[in-house]
Amino acid sequence: MTEQRKKGESRKGPGTTAKGRKRSKTSRKRKWFYGLFFAGALAVICAIVGYLLVILNGERILAANRDVLLRGDSSVIYDSSNNKVASLASVNSQDAQFNELPKMLRDAFIATEDQRFENHSGIDVIGIGRAIVKDIIARSAVEGASTITQQLARNLFLNQDKTFFRKATEASIAVALENQMSKDEILTMYLNRIYFGNGVYGVKLAAKYYFNSSLEDLKLWQMASLAAIPKAPSYYNPKDEPEDSLQRRSVVLKLMQDQGYITEAQRNEAKAIVYKPLENYSTGSNRNKFMTYVDFAVKEAVKVTGKTEDQIRLGGFKIYTSLNANAQQAVEDAFNDPKNFEESSDDQKAQGAMVIMDHADGSIKAMIGGRDYVRKGWNRATVPRQPGSSFKPITAYGPALETGDYDMNSILRDDKKCYGDYCPTDSNRVKYIGPVSMSQSIKESRNASTVWLLNEIGVSKGVAFSEKLGMPLDKKNDRNLSIALGGLTTGVSPLQMATAYSAFANDGKSVDTHTIDRIEGPDGSNIYEYKSPKSEQLMKEETADAMTAMLQEVLKPGGTGLNAAIDRPVAGKTGTTQHGIPGLSSSSNRDVWFVGYTPEWTAAVWMGYDKTDKQHLLKKGSSTAASLFSTVMEKAMKDVPRGSFDRAPQTNEPPPEQKNAPEQVKDLRGAYDENSMLVSLSWTPISGEGISYRLYRKASMEAEYTRVLDAATGEATDLSVAPGMSYEYYVTAYNSATDQEGVPSAKIAVEIPGVDLSPPPLPSSSPTPSPTPTLPPEESPLPTLPPDGGGWPSNEPPLTTPTPTPPPDQPAGGLPGEEGPGNGDEAAEGAGFDRP
Structure with missing residues (x-):
């Protein structure tokens, strides 16, 4: 019995018999089945809930903003002379009805922008899948996958940023639009609202502007040219970029042929036609002028009134601003001239931004957010970038003057020296000159002496001074000596820099930057009126005066800002940051700056690329930004009464005759x-x-x-x-x-003859010259470089300094850079270092 029991147990014991093994496998299969079933059911439920949330969110946004779909009563922007600048609701466009749109024109846009337009419900699932794959490969949001309906949603309600949450909101609005509007209505609204470059919105006005044609008279090649523009209006419009437009037109025609809208013969014929631009044709409207300023003013109006942007744009308000139309036009003209910018190797242009403000009251006179800025575009005037040496007055020289222990003639040390593992380097043609006055140090933008100065006064004073001027630094990562040269964690914007320098120009007092003076309602009621807050004394007047005196020297021969000089007093500072790309040995730059002020206005200029990589770097230094400052300010201030830094501005009109005044000499x-x-x-x-x-x-x-x-x-x-x-x-x-x-009296001029400084020839009886006596360092005279920054005077011995070893590569965006005197350009050493 025992042996039989053991045999039975061996055959039928748990987990050991064939029947038991079969039961176990069945159990596992059931677990997998139920697991997959419930997981699938959960996924379906989540998808349904997500889809419902998308729909509900879109319906909510659409319901709250239905006025945006209509051309309501437009609010109006006025400049400082009460001239109309922009109409906010109805942009520079002409609406077309659906029956005015030729079928082939509609086909061209559908083939180019959304070939499955007639079949999807606002979201192209296939296109989204393709975009996700491309984004994963590129590790960034590079593929749009936007349907025509999504593009309409974005243009009406959202900005241009490519983020997940923006895309999700865009999709939800697109679905809501599809639920409430027909395909024909969506396509018509899209073609009426889309941007076609040169301030033109809507296909009807675009046909008139580029071809002087009505919609019904458009030829195939013209339709394809119009369909080519929306992808990049600045690059593909035929008026400004005829070659790029022609290439893009060929792409559109191929897409139309591939999708069966046209034949190969039609394609070849339309492809061969050369565009001839119209002469002196205008849209007849100025409603889209000065878009950066207008967008910024609208945001300010939303902030000060508490109303939504739609309420501001469609409320029939009169918004009076501090915009100086002459200054803004000077900025726009300069940014539209390619000669003022470096040429790019591809279609990503070298960009820039500029802000001009009156430092007496903080009113913004002009602003531009980039070349080819479009409505609700990316305003680079408010985007942080690395400031380089333009930050030196804020974190080193300013706080040093404020202590009272230093003045513009104080002697600093410009020596090759390391502070722990941080070793700043001069990039001047003559490096490490030892004792140097503070005025000469900032004029020639010497790095070693600037860092020495911050080390002497303490980093905390530099950080505190920057915060006073409206630029709080990173509490963890910006407590180091590299801030002396503008090596910051986050960076600062042109608007912040202009505001900070305004304090130097305004006797050390704070200014409140603003664009709006007052807002009137449709009935003339006073909705808002600007009231300036009480100014704060951010620094001693003596500090501001000394800084202004030193910054004027920057624009004189031997200074780095020589190119910024205009026909009135200017004080300012250049700035450059090196590219910071690991492994790249190049003197090219990431950012270049000039921030300066006259007795009347302050302005900040930044130039660089939106996305910096090996192919997109600036080859020139801050002289380019200084030149742009000069180009703009010369024209912008032509009607501004001329003043001086030690006297109040004088009017152009002669002063009234004074009783008992002496006669003219x-x-x-x-x-x-x-x-x-x-x-x-x-x-x-x-x-x-x-x-x-x-x-x-x-x-x-x-x-x-x-x-x-x-x-x-x-x-x-x-x-x-x-x-x-x-x-x-x-x-x-x-x-x-x-x-x-x-x-x-009448003015006279007196010329002073030059002096020949060449040493006399050595006597023939003396085969070798006598040695030059050596003075102690504190008594050695400091030789002065000639205005072009090159070579020593012939009667001075050359200064011999060891060639500095470039510092190791450092991360971009947080380390200092170098610049030198001469023509306003800078040269740098050390990869990854930000320079002035």
């Missing part, structure tokens, strides 16, 4: 005495009691006259002249009894 004469090395000046004295004279002088490189001498008689001598310079003089009479100064 006559017969001013001047000559240079080579023996005494001075300028002798004389004039005809004026009769009267208490009359003295004030002599004013301006050197050839200076923009303003300066009072240099007072005299009691009709003659004076100027001892402070330099060889090789030219000077202009005028004199006024002053009545001490009435405290009144007379009208300036």
